[in-house]
Amino acid sequence: VRIGRRVEIEFAGEADLDLAREIADKLLANPVIEDFTLRTEEDPQTDEAAADADADARGGSGRP
Amino acid sequence: VNARIGVVTFPGSLDDGDAARAVRIAGGEAVRLWHADATVQGVDAVVLPGGFSYGDYLRCGAIARFAPVMEAVADGARGGLPVLGICNGFQILCEAHLLPGALTRNQHLHFRNCDQGVRLESTGTPWTNSFTEGQEILIPLKSGEGRYVADAATLDSLEAQGRVVARYTRGNPNGSQRDIAAISNEAGNVVGIMPHPEHAVEAQTGPSLDGLTFFTSILKHLAGATA
Secondary structure, three states, X not given: OXXXXXXXXXXXXXXXXXXXXXXXXXXXXXXXXXXXXXEEEEOOOOOXXXXXXXXXEOOOOOOO | OOOEEEEEEOXXXXXXXXXHHHHHHHOOEEEEEEOOOOOOOOOOEEEEOOEOHHHHOOOOOOOHHHOHHHHHHHHHHHOOOOXXXXXXXXHHHHHOOOOOOEEEOOOOOOXXXXXXXXXXXXXXXXXXXXXXXXXXXXXXXXXXXXXXXOOHHHHHHHHHOOOEEEEXXXXXXXXXXXXXXXXXXXXXXXXXXOOOHHHOOOOXXXXXXXXXXXXXXXXXXXXXXXX
């Protein structure tokens, strides 16, 4: 079973992956109990890129 | 001069009133601190109370960690300022990396509200110096995310360094690893505890008066420090 959350961060212009990673590491996920991955997606309509942070909860820390 | 103990109120804090009251009953002066404060107003020690700071959004304590007052608390803690985090305060201390590990959802997924047996294992901290080692006390526990977790190496070093301050007795209420109810940082000045000492300071409302000893301990510590 995989429980997690998906957070979309929208950037005006170029996606800043380093910034997205810092936001995920310091706030969106707790690296002590969660893993996260980053992924960029082009939005064909607005031509803006989005970075997705997927936090996978381990050890039963998932919330309803 | 009475020792001044700061009690921080975050939006969503619940037990700040009781924590301040416990400080006063123990004989100290309670100084109410606000989450948006840039300083801790020169207090001698700080209590981070229980509750649901910022609605527990994201994770318990995850947002409180970034409150302006926490910068002053963290600076002070690194310099030896005694800090006690109770329940949500414990969660905030872990999120702020002032304590190792994390508090996660209770293993059985249910909120637990009960009078909990706890055994004091370290009386070397400023918050527990007036207990006797191995003393069993009864104080309220009320939490849904009270399960302490850390990797095995961290747990081993906590045990080896005598930093497991208290363990649950008469049954583990939440699946906490190694029955851990309270831990300290390496220096011992920062302590996080999941059950609530501040709710066990008066016969009329508490299951015991055992919780008061945390607050008389800090006053004794501060009296010794200034003597």
